Amino acid sequence: MWDPRIAPITISHVYWKQKPAFQFREDEYADWVLFAVADGRFRYRIESFSGEAGFGDLIFCPPSTVFEREVLEPVSFYFYTFGLDSEGDEAPRPPVHLTVKDHHRLASTYQYMEQAMQQGLAHDLRQRRLEHYWQDLWVLLSVEAERRRQAAAKGGVPDPEMQEAARQLHQYALGPVAIHEVGLQLGLNAVQFTRRFQAAFGQTPMDYVTSLRLQKAQALLTETDLTLDRIAEAVGYESGFYLSRMFTKKLHLSPSVYRKTHRV
The missing domain is CATH 1.10.10.60 (Homeodomain-like)
Structure with a gap:
């Protein structure tokens, strides 16, 4: 479950389009990373978690953790590295795999992010816009998490x-x-x-x-x-x-x- 207290601190972001294969079948990163899939599919394993990810799926990998992955269909995704506002065992951490239900809102956010990366904007302006779009993504995750909590409180379960x-x-x-x-x-x-x-x-x-x-x-x-x-x-x-x-x-x-x- 996504915790709305999670406060990511942006380090870097890259957009990969129609990538036919990953350069390395597995890797480790010094910081938290997010693979936000815009198109295509890939298979992954992170610690004891494994599965497939396509559009609407967000895969989070903790620092210094082996991230195994294999492209199933040429995949376009946003590769985002970040830190957390607070560290330690008690700090809220992202789950490994989240699926966004509001595809229309998500696709719109992704489109604006891609445009900002491709428009040849001045560096500072591009970074400000991208940071705004990333924060919009976090807000979307928090909104959907709250809806799931409300549904659970009413006895609702995923279908x-x-x-x-x-x-x-x-x-x-x-x-x-x-x-x-x-x-x-x-x-x-x-x-x-x-x-x-x-x-x-x-x-x-x-x-x-x-x-x-x-x-x-x-x-x-x-x-x-x-x-x-x-x-x-x-x-x-x-x-x-x-x-x-x-x-x-x-x-x-x-x-x-x-x-x-x-x-x-």
């Missing part, structure tokens, strides 16, 4: 079936996806699936898929010169016209305005 549903929706969001079939695989009709998914994640399965598609569309608008029709095809929509409608409805500005104001 593993909905977590699996979210994983499947994330995997297939950019292609043809039949949301009702994901529910049927869990023995749920459309109404039951929607209610349980919304209870677990605060949004409907369709809204979840839409947010993933629009996140990818935002990235393609700023990083490529693809036409709107080509972007629509890449994110799972039938036409640029339909993408434009959804983009404007959800983000309150058109794709063309977004591209113009967010490109350097």
Whole structure:
């Protein structure tokens, strides 16, 4: 569980994009490190903890601890080294593995971080902006931790079936996806699936898929010169016209305005 008293002190941060393999299968670091995954997947082992990490996952490794890792799919991630405001056995420490539920908010934070790193800003200005975005990430972790505590106090427990549903929706969001079939695989009709998914994640399965598609569309608008029709095809929509409608409805500005104001 994330402890809101954790107060990280930034040491360095680097963004690695589409890394096909790690230079070393295992490593140790003098400081705390965070691997915040923006895309792709990798397998890891830290002390007695092991698993896989993809978008939405944050992996923390303590100082002087062996960090084993292997890329499963070319991985883009933020590599962040930091110290803690207080040390000692009683000081709150990050868990090894955290998963952020609010993918839309997280993707927006990551996008602004990537832009700040790539915009050629003066060093001091870039560092101030990055520090602001990192603090935004810590706030997001604290907010979600508080929600989990409140749910536990009310007798709520994580819903593993909905977590699996979210994983499947994330995997297939950019292609043809039949949301009702994901529910049927869990023995749920459309109404039951929607209610349980919304209870677990605060949004409907369709809204979840839409947010993933629009996140990818935002990235393609700023990083490529693809036409709107080509972007629509890449994110799972039938036409640029339909993408434009959804983009404007959800983000309150058109794709063309977004591209113009967010490109350097």
